[in-house]
Amino acid sequence: xxxxxPKTPKQKSENNYxxxxxxxxxxxxxxxxxxxxxxxxxxxxxxxxxxxxTVEKMEGFLDFHGYHFNVVxxxxxxxxxxxxxxxxxxxxxxxxxDVDLIxxxxxxxxxxxxxxxxxxxxxLNVPMILAINQMDLLRKRHxxxxxxxxxxxxxxxxxxxxxxxxxxxxxxxxxxxxMVVYHHPHLHHGQRINKRxxxxxxxxxxxxxxxxxxxxxxYLKYEFQFPDLSNIISFGKEVELKIEEIVDNIRxxxxxxxxxxxPLRFLAIKLLENDxxxxxxxxxxxxxxxxxxxxNTFRNELEEIHGEDISTIISSEIYNNINKIIQQFLIIKSGxxxxxxxxxxxxDHLTTHSLFGYVxxxxxxxxxxxxxxxxxxxxxxxxxNWYGFWTEGVYSLIGENSIFVKIFxxxxxxxxxxxxxxxxxxxxxxxxxxxxxxDSGYLPRAAFLMDRIMHxxxxxxxxxxxxxxxxxxNVPACAGCRIMETExxxxxxxxxxxxxxxxxxxxxxxxLVGRYLGLGWVVFLFVINFSVILIIGRIxxxxxxxxxxxxxxxxxxxxxxxxxxxAKQTWLRSKEFIFRALPVIVILGIFLEILVIFNALxxxxxxxxxxxxxxxxxxxxxxxxxxxxxxxxxxxxxxLALFAENLGLTLLELLTPIQMIVFSLVTMLxxxxxxxxxxxxxxxxxxxxxxxxxxxxxxALLIGGxxxxxxxFFSSL
Amino acid sequence: xxxxxxxxxxxxxxxxIVTVISVNAGYKxxxxxxxxxxxxxxxxxxxxxxxxxxxxxxxxxxxSLVIGRGIASKIIVRCKKECEF
Numbered sequence: 176x177x178x179x180x181p182k183t184p185k186q187k188s189e190n191n192y193x194x195x196x197x198x199x200x201x202x203x204x205x206x207x208x209x210x211x212x213x214x215x216x217x218x219x220x221x222x223x224x225x226x227x228x229t230v231e232k233m234e235g236f237l238d239f240h241g242y243h244f245n246v247v248x249x250x251x252x253x254x255x256x257x258x259x260x261x262x263x264x265x266x267x268x269x270x271x272x273d274v275d276l277i278x279x280x281x282x283x284x285x286x287x288x289x290x291x292x293x294x295x296x297x298x299l300n301v302p303m304i305l306a307i308n309q310m311d312l313l314r315k316r317h318x319x320x321x322x323x324x325x326x327x328x329x330x331x332x333x334x335x336x337x338x339x340x341x342x343x344x345x346x347x348x349x350x351x352x353x354m355v356v357y358h359h360p361h362l363h364h365g366q367r368i369n370k371r372x373x374x375x376x377x378x379x380x381x382x383x384x385x386x387x388x389x390x391x392x393x394y395l396k397y398e399f400q401f402p403d404l405s406n407i408i409s410f411g412k413e414v415e416l417k418i419e420e421i422v423d424n425i426r427x428x429x430x431x432x433x434x435x436x437x438p439l440r441f442l443a444i445k446l447l448e449n450d451x452x453x454x455x456x457x458x459x460x461x462x463x464x465x466x467x468x469x470x471n472t473f474r475n476e477l478e479e480i481h482g483e484d485i486s487t488i489i490s491s492e493i494y495n496n497i498n499k500i501i502q503q504f505l506i507i508k509s510g511x512x513x514x515x516x517x518x519x520x521x522x523d524h525l526t527t528h529s530l531f532g533y534v535x536x537x538x539x540x541x542x543x544x545x546x547x548x549x550x551x552x553x554x555x556x557x558x559x560n561w562y563g564f565w566t567e568g569v570y571s572l573i574g575e576n577s578i579f580v581k582i583f584x585x586x587x588x589x590x591x592x593x594x595x596x597x598x599x600x601x602x603x604x605x606x607x608x609x610x611x612x613x614d615s616g617y618l619p620r621a622a623f624l625m626d627r628i629m630h631x632x633x634x635x636x637x638x639x640x641x642x643x644x645x646x647x648x649n650v651p652a653c654a655g656c657r658i659m660e661t662e663x664x665x666x667x668x669x670x671x672x673x674x675x676x677x678x679x680x681x682x683x684x685x686x687l688v689g690r691y692l693g694l695g696w697v698v699f700l701f702v703i704n705f706s707v708i709l710i711i712g713r714i715x716x717x718x719x720x721x722x723x724x725x726x727x728x729x730x731x732x733x734x735x736x737x738x739x740x741x742a743k744q745t746w747l748r749s750k751e752f753i754f755r756a757l758p759v760i761v762i763l764g765i766f767l768e769i770l771v772i773f774n775a776l777x778x779x780x781x782x783x784x785x786x787x788x789x790x791x792x793x794x795x796x797x798x799x800x801x802x803x804x805x806x807x808x809x810x811x812x813x814x815l816a817l818f819a820e821n822l823g824l825t826l827l828e829l830l831t832p833i834q835m836i837v838f839s840l841v842t843m844l845x846x847x848x849x850x851x852x853x854x855x856x857x858x859x860x861x862x863x864x865x866x867x868x869x870x871x872x873x874x875a876l877l878i879g880g881x882x883x884x885x886x887x888f889f890s891s892l
Numbered sequence: 893x894x895x896x897x898x899x900x901x902x903x904x905x906x907x908x909i910v911t912v913i914s915v916n917a918g919y920k921x922x923x924x925x926x927x928x929x930x931x932x933x934x935x936x937x938x939x940x941x942x943x944x945x946x947x948x949x950x951x952x953x954x955x956s957l958v959i960g961r962g963i964a965s966k967i968i969v970r971c972k973k974e975c976e977f
Contacts, residue, residue, distance in 0.1 A: 253924075253927050253928060254923075254924075254927040256923055256924075256927065258920060258923065258924050258927075284954070285953070285954055285955045287929065287953045287954070288928065288929055288953050288954075288955060291927065291929070448923075449919075483914075483932065484915075484919075484922055484926075486919070486922055486923035486926045486927075487915070487922065487926045487931050487932065489926075490923075490926035490927055490929075490931050491926070491931045491932070491933075494929060494931060494934075527940065527942070527949075529942075529943035532943075619958065622958070623942050623946070623947060623949065623958050624942055624943070624946065626942060626946050626947045626958075626960060626961075627942065627943075627944040627945055627946035627947070627961070628944070635960055636946075636947065636958075636960070722918075724920070724921070725921065725959075725960030725962045725963045726947050726958060726959065726960035726963075727921065727924050727925065727928070727957065727958070727959055727960065727963065728957070728958045729928075729955060729956065729957055729958075730949060730956040730957065730958050731955070731956070732956075
């Protein structure tokens with residue numbers, strides 16, 4: 176793949192930071208950005224959060240031709256406005272000092288809309304390469320692109336790519352070296368390259384090639400300056416004059432120039448557009464707020480002249496500009512375009528059908544549940560057997576009563592096995608399903624079908640995506656809430672998703688109520704659970720600040736999932752879970768065991784007595800089972816069964832039917848499992864995660880108590 | 893000779909190709925739609941609408957977009973169907 180050049184020892188030692196190039200991948204959603212990212216960075220990827228934001232930051236690195244590339248995969252967005260947090264994060268990052276170069280990934284089959292984003296990126300004056308992806312699909316439609324023309328128009332390098340087959344991916348890096356090395360000569364003291372130092376000691380054949388390429392393309396300057404593109408990005412005269420005047424005003428403002436990385440023209444356009452983030456910047460002092468007033472007046476004038484909203488005016492200008500240039504580089508080979516109904520179209524038709532669509536949706540939910548459960552249960556069982564086997568060994572070797580064994584084996588190892596066998600084995604197959612559903616394009620169809628129904632909860636269709644995932648496992652499902660555009664939707668979705676009964680919860684409900692009382696009562700519990708979701712959704716929608724947004728979503732065509740991307744994403748997310756959640760669960764296991772050793776659990780049961788026994792009407796021992804259930808939910812039933820076994824009773828003898836119902840219901844609702852709480856905290860913050868947990872405990876206790884007391888009341892009548 | 897029909901997107905029939913006249917949604921939604929290419933003068937095709945009075949799928953500039961019914965009802969379009977006769 177990457178052809179490493181021989182490095183001199185000296186170069187190696189000072190290599191890492193001096194020759195590093197920071198790239199940001201930017202583009203619309205579903206253009207193959209993640210495929211390119213995967214091919215570039217392989218397994219070096221990490222997922223983190225953007226500082227202070229709930230947006231995921233995907234980072235990776237690679238070494239190529241003696242340079243160290245840091246690659247950041249920006250979230251897929253359509254614009255650089257403030258519609259979503261992703262857009263704000265992206266534009267702030269792009270203009271920051273951290274970015275040397277943008278690779279703008281463009282879907283060749285959807286040029287107009289993709290170029291809309293490109294035109295916005297052009298306003299940021301950051302060195303950029305246009306990566307035109309899915310060229311194979313475009314050519315299938317008998318359309319081609321004249322890249323020479325394209326480069327001449329944009330005065331920037333443009334490359335054809337077929338990313339899923341790896342075509343053109345590494346040329347991107349060569350192009351990147353070419354641009355960045357000449358743009359930032361100061362980054363490379365030891366090997367500064369300019370026209371005269373062609374025969375510098377560090378000269379490599381690669382550089383010669385680059386040089387040849389450069390001389391053959393004179394529009395790429397050695398000292399890279401962002402090209403003057405005013406001939407293609409300028410708006411109509413009356414808009415342009417207003418922008419120029421605002422720019423002149425900003426130019427004189429010392430504060431703004433010192434505190435903003437954005438180009439002046441970008442600031443001016445955003446002021447005209449009434450962009451709240453940029454306006455915040457200008458609210459600093461009198462002179463800069465005068466600029467806001469000027470922009471406001473201009474906006475009103477323009478809206479008056481055009482009879483349109485400013486966002487419509489500017490967007491129309493950009494689309495006009497795109498239409499002007501697009502014909503210059505598109506080559507349409509034959510007038511006839513065979514219109515066949517493809518398999519993808521047929522699947523689309525079926526999965527959005529007003530009857531079969533819902534049948535398929537239900538099958539998918541069941542499929543997720545069965546797949547996650549059967550694989551998880553199978554692997555978990557093996558692990559438990561293994562743990563049981565070694566536990567006997569350890570007990571006979573060191574002794575069952577040694578404190579050391581209790582803390583580290585029963586607590587630490589038990590917690591670890593519990594976390595792996597109870598959570599991880601469910602999480603990994605589940606991540607796999609999510610990636611497949613996501614990559615193939617099914618999930619937006621579910622959102623399309625469910626939008627109307629979700630509106631009755633007070634959210635729009637997209638929320639169904641994490642909720643469907645929640646039936647498998649709440650942990651990745653809550654992480655999946657990041658797809659929601661606004662903070663408000665994200666927070667509401669997280670709460671609703673954490674209330675979905677996951678595969679582990681289902682084992683408790685089925686193993687207790689389903690087994691002893693029949694499926695009718697399982698349905699009863701489900702009705703209660705979903706009513707809670709409905710009511711909570713409506714309440715949150717009322718009390719959360721901000722307005723309820725409506726669904727606006729792209730529905731891309733079905734495609735065969737890319738297995739390499741899926742495998743890498745699954746591994747990446749599992750890895751993240753292993754490193755973040757497992758240690759906490761192990762520590763918690765040790766902590767619980769210490770409580771057992773010091774007999775602190777009896778008092779816990781006593782403390783819980785008013786709740787567990789009086790209010791919920793459950794046996795006194797169940798209090799601690801419910802505490803354990805936070806670790807992994809099916810533990811509540813496992814421990815209960817063990818307890819009954821120790822007493823020589825069956826569960827039917829131990830619990831009354833009403834106790835079974837209350838116990839299952841509380842397990843379903845009372846609190847997200849610990850791994851979920853950690854993920855929620857990561858997606859939002861700890862305060863919010865604890866708030867949700869507290870709220871859900873309160874709801875579970877409330878409804879559990881109502882059922883218990885309701886039963887007592889009605890039976891006494 | 894203005895025989896064309898003005899109506900909102902929700903009233904269009906499946907498969908109908910119409911021209912956008914105006915979008916009367918709120919600031920954010922309008923901006924989003926404009927960014928996605930739904931601006932006055934653009935031709936869009938209504939692909940289908942979801943059951944239960946659900947959202948509407950349209951094709952604009954060659955790609956499919958799903959729009960909630962609330963917003964779709966605020967997109968005013970002109971259909972040229974009648975002019976062809």
